[in-house]
Amino acid sequence: MAAAAAGARINCFFLNPINPLNSKTTTRLTTHLHFRLSRKTPPTFCTRASATTPDETSAAANDPFVLTTPLYYVNAPPHMGSAYTTIAADAIARFQRLLGKRVIFITGTDEHGEKIAAAAAANDSTPAQHCDLISQSYVTLWKDLDIGYDKFIRTTDPKHEAIVKEFYSRVRDNGDIYRADYQGLYCINCEEYKDEKELLENNCCPTHLKPCVARKEDNFFFALSKYQKPLEETLAKNPNFVQPSYRLNEVQSWIKSGLRDFSISRALVDWGIPVPNDSKQTIYVWFDALLGYISALSEDMEQPSLERAVSSGWPASLHLIGKDILRFHAVYWPAMLMSAGLGLPKMVFGHGFLTKDGMKMGKSLGNTIEPNDLVQKFGSDAVRYFFVREVEFGGDGDYSEDRFINIVNAHLANSIGNLLNRTLGLLKKNCQSTLVIDSSIAAEGTTFKDTVEKLVEKARVDYENLSLSSACEAVLEISNAGNSYMDGRAPWSLFKQGGAASEAAAKDLVIILEAMRVIAIALSPVTPSLSWRIYRQLGYSKDQFYAATWSDTRWGGLKGGQVMAQPQPIFARIESQTEEENRVEAPKKVKKNKLPQSQQVVEA
Numbered sequence: 184m185a186a187a188a189a190g191a192r193i194n195c196f197f198l199n200p201i202n203p204l205n206s207k208t209t210t211r212l213t214t215h216l217h218f219r220l221s222r223k224t225p226p227t228f229c230t231r232a233s234a235t236t237p238d239e240t241s242a243a244a245n246d247p248f249v250l251t252t253p254l255y256y257v258n259a260p261p262h263m264g265s266a267y268t269t270i271a272a273d274a275i276a277r278f279q280r281l282l283g284k285r286v287i288f289i290t291g292t293d294e295h296g297e298k299i300a301a302a303a304a305a306n307d308s309t310p311a312q313h314c315d316l317i318s319q320s321y322v323t324l325w326k327d328l329d330i331g332y333d334k335f336i337r338t339t340d341p342k343h344e345a346i347v348k349e350f351y352s353r354v355r356d357n358g359d360i361y362r363a364d365y366q367g368l369y370c371i372n373c374e375e376y377k378d379e380k381e382l383l384e385n386n387c388c389p390t391h392l393k394p395c396v397a398r399k400e401d402n403f404f405f406a407l408s409k410y411q412k413p414l415e416e417t418l419a420k421n422p423n424f425v426q427p428s429y430r431l432n433e434v435q436s437w438i439k440s441g442l443r444d445f446s447i448s449r450a451l452v453d454w455g456i457p458v459p460n461d462s463k464q465t466i467y468v469w470f471d472a473l474l475g476y477i478s479a480l481s482e483d484m485e486q487p488s489l490e491r492a493v494s495s496g497w498p499a500s501l502h503l504i505g506k507d508i509l510r511f512h513a514v515y516w517p518a519m520l521m522s523a524g525l526g527l528p529k530m531v532f533g534h535g536f537l538t539k540d541g542m543k544m545g546k547s548l549g550n551t552i553e554p555n556d557l558v559q560k561f562g563s564d565a566v567r568y569f570f571v572r573e574v575e576f577g578g579d580g581d582y583s584e585d586r587f588i589n590i591v592n593a594h595l596a597n598s599i600g601n602l603l604n605r606t607l608g609l610l611k612k613n614c615q616s617t618l619v620i621d622s623s624i625a626a627e628g629t630t631f632k633d634t635v636e637k638l639v640e641k642a643r644v645d646y647e648n649l650s651l652s653s654a655c656e657a658v659l660e661i662s663n664a665g666n667s668y669m670d671g672r673a674p675w676s677l678f679k680q681g682g683a684a685s686e687a688a689a690k691d692l693v694i695i696l697e698a699m700r701v702i703a704i705a706l707s708p709v710t711p712s713l714s715w716r717i718y719r720q721l722g723y724s725k726d727q728f729y730a731a732t733w734s735d736t737r738w739g740g741l742k743g744g745q746v747m748a749q750p751q752p753i754f755a756r757i758e759s760q761t762e763e764e765n766r767v768e769a770p771k772k773v774k775k776n777k778l779p780q781s782q783q784v785v786e787a
């Protein structure tokens with residue numbers, strides 16, 4: 184969704200029309216909130232009509248895990264910021280699938296509005312052609328980044344349009360939409376009316392530095408003010424609704440400062456969904472786009488209907504968004520849902536920004552990093568791992584290529600890749616690449632197994648709590664512990680001693696390889712291709728890799744007699760620019776560890 188628009192569109196919510204509804208009694212919403220707390224899951228909540236019965240509890244256990252990214256605005260192709268949310272969402276989806284949950288991972292594109300029509304005209308194309316082209320660039324990038332979404336919704340999809348109209352009519356029938364005049368200064372780039380106080384000289388928009396134009400239109404307004412109290416109550420009862428917890432205060436203070444009704448139609452924008460019963464107006468792009476989370480659930484073959492879509496998985500378990508669009512998701516969206524009598528999402532997580540030179544990277548500012556370039560240069564695993572590991576989920580993070588190369592080399596190439604490679608090398612030389620004993624027996628009496636078990640449990644809890652960076656760190660600690668174990672035991676010299684020492688060394692190799700197996704599964708939400716390459720080296724088939732679940736991180740999967748594949752580097756060390764320049768001076772050496780580029784991206 185358009186953050187261009189986002190920062191900018193926010194103000195249209197502070198219009199102050201003469202509201203015929205304000206005098207009406209506020210609808211009391213009896214929202215009974217049910218907390219689902221278990222040892223394994225972080226507290227989440229959903230709206231329910233009554234106390235939970237055992238039947239409902241088992242129904243809840245079977246509920247799909249529905250998570251969403253924002254629907255990205257097709258004013259421009261994706262950049263690393265859009266990729267960041269989607270990578271994080273994919274890691275969470277993969278983790279939930281490992282737990283055995285039925286996951287519905289929704290992403291897509293937000294395609295309406297005057298700005299899109301203008302972008303199309305600037306490129307001599309129709310809005311529809313423009314949307315097709317840009318939307319496709321998201322689909323292509325998600326493929327290159329190994330994003331395994333389940334639904335890709337485009338807001339120009341006819342099924343979406345049908346559901347938006349039905350939703351609009353429902354809210355109108357509930358008395359929450361009214362008509363009023365509005366006159367003000369309009370920023371086309373933001374697609375919203377501006378408050379004069381915030382404009383720069385010559386009525387320039389502070390975001391786009393272009394003059395706003397005076398406009399007068401009669402619009403339809405949504406009675407957001409009616410929902411101030413219900414929203415306050417919802418947040419007070421369910422502080423986990425907004426995550427990370429420090430963003431809750433922000434949301435609460437927005438609400439406390441007073442919610443004003445907002446305009447949800449545009450008289451002068453053709454490129455949008457027509458307002459039911461008034462084809463001269465189109466529905467405001469945010470009112471339309473948020474509904475993509477529901478219309479995505481509608482099956483292509485069936486007649487689109489709000490009820491049917493809702494019954495396929497609503498309410499969502501998690502909306503993953505950037506903090507720029509928190510207000511839309513944590514204030515306006517819940518109010519719209521309450522008005523339509525639909526359940527609220529269980530959690531809205533607003534992560535931080537990827538910044539460049541301290542500024543939010545974004546399409547409007549044009550200070551973006553090209554994810555395609557990074558993937559071409561470094562492979563999808565490296566890109567996914569770096570951003571998940573380096574940016575603490577929730578906070579901001581700055582990108583630097585040096586840091587990228589250092590982290591990825593140290594963690595994926597050295598700590599994990601080299602450990603696997605040298606262990607398999609020793610196994611090949613001394614044991615014909617065959618495990619001499621079951622890993623469960625090999626580890627008897629060692630503390631290393633306990634260390635691995637503790638760390639993998641920590642990773643699980645971190646994933647559950649959306650502490651994605653900490654989850655990666657816990658997995659990396661397993662490989663660091665493996666390297667220490669290997670160096671401490673020095674199996675290469677034990678093999679030279681022969682006899683019992685040699686037998687002990689063979690066991691040590693089994694222990695390390697079992698730890699690698701655990702690492703492969705535990706890191707697979709973040710680095711699916713790399714994890715598959717590790718699994719392949721351990722002698723498993725692709726089917727076996729796909730069948731693995733989180734319970735397979737339990738120690739003891741590798742059995743005596745299993746034959747490992749020929750040792751091959753699973754992750755090529757990335758050379759920095761300086762290293763490459765130095766090599767130009769020195770005679771060329773063939774790098775032993777070099778993986779062909781094509782192996783960087785293996786379908787997972």
Ligand SMILES: Nc1ncnc2c1ncn2[C@@H]1O[C@H](COP(=O)(O)OP(=O)(O)OP(=O)(O)O)[C@@H](O)[C@H]1O
Pocket residue numbers: 184185186187188189253254255256257258262263264265267268503504505506507508535536537538543544545546547548
């Ligand atoms: N710099 C960023 N860091 C992290 N996430 C980002 C960043 N930029 C965009 N996103 C993600 O994309 C969402 C906004 O999508 P949108 O399509 O509006 O992109 P945008 O680049 O912010 O647009 P614009 O620059 O035009 O405001 C954010 O809520 C977030 O999920």
